[in-house]
Amino acid sequence: MSEQSICPDCHGTGFVVVMQESGVSAAQPCRCRRDRLRDLRLRAAGIPRRYEHCTFASFNLLNDTMARALQLARKVVESFPGGEHGLLLSGPCGVGKTHLAVAALRELVEERGARGCFVEVNQLLRSLQDTFDRNAETAGRQILEPILGADVLLLDDIGVTRGTPWARETLGLIINERYNASALTLLTTNLPAAGSGEGESLADRLGVRLASRLAEMCWVVELQGGDFRRTIKSADFRS
Ligand SMILES: [Zn+2]
Known part of the structure; x- marks a missing residue:
């Protein structure tokens, strides 16, 4: 030392x-x-370096949907432990979904003493598939243990690929375990949470049952891109 x-x-x-x-x-x-201890907890949460700087204070509020998402993210932190809702943030790339989810995770870990776990969904499924292929059940359990046991789990980018029936089943298992334990879960997705008739929704990718379970566990916010105020201002300017 x-x-x-x-x-x-x-x-x-x-x-x-x-x-x-x-x-x-x-x-x-x-x-x-x-x-x-706080530093150890933060390191154990496995937040990727590119998101390390993400806090509530540095979240860019460009429109009402972002303000709503921030408000609910803060509420999730304030209600811990014992809160009944996690957060499902959906919306296109670049609206700050992961930023906001990480900010909530950090706050819970640093200020509320929660054991947190950041998981990039596709990467998780690849690692699990790999242990499955190698028949390495113990390794698979080792991967799942911190995920199922975390006080707060962040599943980043769920539904990004269609996934095999096996992948869907595995995600179902994780989400159901979290549900049964009333454990706090935060999620981000590029897909609309509910079907809008155009393109695929989270329900199409995960199945209706799993998607509605998520809606039961979480406040769902559909974030929109862009700066509405700026759009309105420039429209006024032109008129
Ligand atoms: Zn000292």
Whole structure:
């Protein structure tokens, strides 16, 4: 351990001696212990480096759908533990769905002491398929354990590919386990949550049963792209 990493308050012991009102001195956990535990939890959550900077404060509010999503994301954090709703953010690329979901995950892990887990859905399915092909059941269980056991799970980009019946079944298993445990789940998807008649919806990809289960577990927000206020302003300017 380098000289610099030793806490100046407790000199690495993890405890500080505080004089109490009664005049008796007592040992108390140093704040560096709390900070260290928070860092460990954050690292264990597996947030990819490209999303590390994502916070509520840096979320770009361009229109009402984004404001609504931010409001609900904050509510999810405030209601933890014991809240009844996760969050399903749908919408096109570039509207900040993953940014917002990561911001909520971070806040829950850092400030609320939650065990968090970030999962990129396609990557997860590939790893599981690989262990399945190798008949490596133990490895498969090792992959699933932190996902099923997390206080808050972020499933990023669900429904991005059509997926095999096996992949669908696996996702179903994860989501049902989360549902049965009343565990908090955050999701992002590029697909509309409900069918609109145009193109495929999440229900088409995952099956109606699973999609409606998600709608039961989560507040669903359809984020729209673009800056509506700017569009309106420039329209006014032209008229
Ligand atoms: Zn310390």
